[in-house]
Amino acid sequence: MTAKRKTASKKLIARLLIVLVIIVALVVIAAAVMYFFFPDTYQKVYNAIFIGTDGGDDEGGKNNDITDGKLEEIASADLSIHFISFDNDGAGDCTLIKSGNTEVLIDAGSMQSTAAHIRTYIDKYCTDGKLEYVIATHADQDHIAALVGNSSGNSYNGILYSYEIGTIITFDRTNKEELTDKGNLTLYGKFLETLDYAEINGADVYTASDCWYERDGAQKTYFLDEEQTISMNILYNYYYEHSSSDENNYSVCMLLSQELDTGEFNHYLFTGDLEEEGEEYLVQNNDLPEVQLFKAGHHGSPTSSNDCLLSVIKPKYVPVTCCAGTDEYSDIPANQFPSQAFIDRVSKYTDAVYVNNVVSDDAQGYKAMNGDIVFDYSQGELKLWCSNNTTKLKDTEWFALNRTGWAS
Numbered sequence: 167m168t169a170k171r172k173t174a175s176k177k178l179i180a181r182l183l184i185v186l187v188i189i190v191a192l193v194v195i196a197a198a199v200m201y202f203f204f205p206d207t208y209q210k211v212y213n214a215i216f217i218g219t220d221g222g223d224d225e226g227g228k229n230n231d232i233t234d235g236k237l238e239e240i241a242s243a244d245l246s247i248h249f250i251s252f253d254n255d256g257a258g259d260c261t262l263i264k265s266g267n268t269e270v271l272i273d274a275g276s277m278q279s280t281a282a283h284i285r286t287y288i289d290k291y292c293t294d295g296k297l298e299y300v301i302a303t304h305a306d307q308d309h310i311a312a313l314v315g316n317s318s319g320n321s322y323n324g325i326l327y328s329y330e331i332g333t334i335i336t337f338d339r340t341n342k343e344e345l346t347d348k349g350n351l352t353l354y355g356k357f358l359e360t361l362d363y364a365e366i367n368g369a370d371v372y373t374a375s376d377c378w379y380e381r382d383g384a385q386k387t388y389f390l391d392e393e394q395t396i397s398m399n400i401l402y403n404y405y406y407e408h409s410s411s412d413e414n415n416y417s418v419c420m421l422l423s424q425e426l427d428t429g430e431f432n433h434y435l436f437t438g439d440l441e442e443e444g445e446e447y448l449v450q451n452n453d454l455p456e457v458q459l460f461k462a463g464h465h466g467s468p469t470s471s472n473d474c475l476l477s478v479i480k481p482k483y484v485p486v487t488c489c490a491g492t493d494e495y496s497d498i499p500a501n502q503f504p505s506q507a508f509i510d511r512v513s514k515y516t517d518a519v520y521v522n523n524v525v526s527d528d529a530q531g532y533k534a535m536n537g538d539i540v541f542d543y544s545q546g547e548l549k550l551w552c553s554n555n556t557t558k559l560k561d562t563e564w565f566a567l568n569r570t571g572w573a574s
């Protein structure tokens with residue numbers, strides 16, 4: 167090699183180095199500008215390059231962000247699912263599902279005195295005076311008490327007395343007695359009267375197994391809209407036909423499936439207070455899909471929402487129907503709803519966990535955490551609106567003080 171050519175190749179290398187330095191400098195400057203002025207974009211690009219996700223709703227991702235819904239859009243949404251908060255510090259379920267003028271109410275807890283509060287809520291959305299479907303998942307007070315309501319004289323103000331009711335789907339079994347030792351009606355006994363009242367006034371009353379086996383006109387699948395894009399599917403629970411020492415296992419389980427314009431489906435799963443054995447059978451006996459939403463089993467109890475179920479349904483959004491930190495069912499802080507064990511399991515799939523209420527020091531003993539939690543599907547997108555705020559459980563003060571998890 168001549169001296170001239172050596173000099174020429176050295177110059178070329180020097181130039182390439184300069185170009186490389188300039189490119190690196192430009193990338194660093196661009197990253198710095200994004201980092202300081204467009205942090206969201208920076209995080210997305212960073213995730214895409216170094217973590218391999220876009221930080222959005224990718225399958226298996228645990229960071230699930232959702233668009234903020236608008237209160238005024240909920241009533242006219244294609245579908246809305248409302249986890250109604252209570253005016254007390256108890257755990258309990260009351261879920262309103264609405265598509266057009268068709269409503270499904272799953273349970274009405276947590277106490278007989280909650281009925282008036284729930285009616286006020288329902289009246290904002292049910293404008294035709296008719297609840298087309300009511301599901302009573304199991305016989306525990308925090309699920310059926312407000313279906314019965316309080317009595318004044320001979321009349322009750324519960325949900326099943328207050329609306330025209332289309333079809334009632336109720337649990338097959340209970341371990342509860344109809345009468346107390348003194349011969350008075352128990353809440354369950356009153357609930358049976360309530361069913362009779364609804365039936366006399368025109369409701370079709372079926373058990374979950376009637377639906378599963380399509381007995382006496384009951385259906386396994388009910389469509390909520392005329393176009394038949396939204397279906398309510400009663401699932402098979404082993405404990406519809408077998409006894410359990412745990413009342414919770416008798417829960418009616420339902421999968422709501424919504425066909426989207428793209429031909430894909432959004433699924434939403436409701437299992438009442440089903441416990442671990444029930445969840446294992448549910449997975450064995452039903453072909454469960456991955457779901458957008460799973461109502462946390464048994465209010466975030468340590469005994470429900472187990473891996474056998476979560477690993478199949480991989481939920482993206484998990485509302486928990488409880489008052490966080492209530493000592494109603496346990497004096498052990500880690501086991502109070504939403505329990506640490508529940509959080510340890512669910513946090514593998516999502517960080518989008520929401521809770522109705524939280525205990526507080528003031529006179530009434532509770533305040534809203536997220537408050538009413540409402541998912542609505544409108545303009546081709548699932549959105550979340552809450553009456554208090556849409557802060558994820560992991561970002562709340564209560565969580566910081568009482569729970570750990572969600573490392574990232």
Ligand SMILES: [Ca+2]
Binds near residue numbers: 268297298
């Ligand atoms: Ca209606």
Ligand SMILES: [Zn+2]
Binds near residue numbers: 258259306308439465
């Ligand atoms: Zn319950």
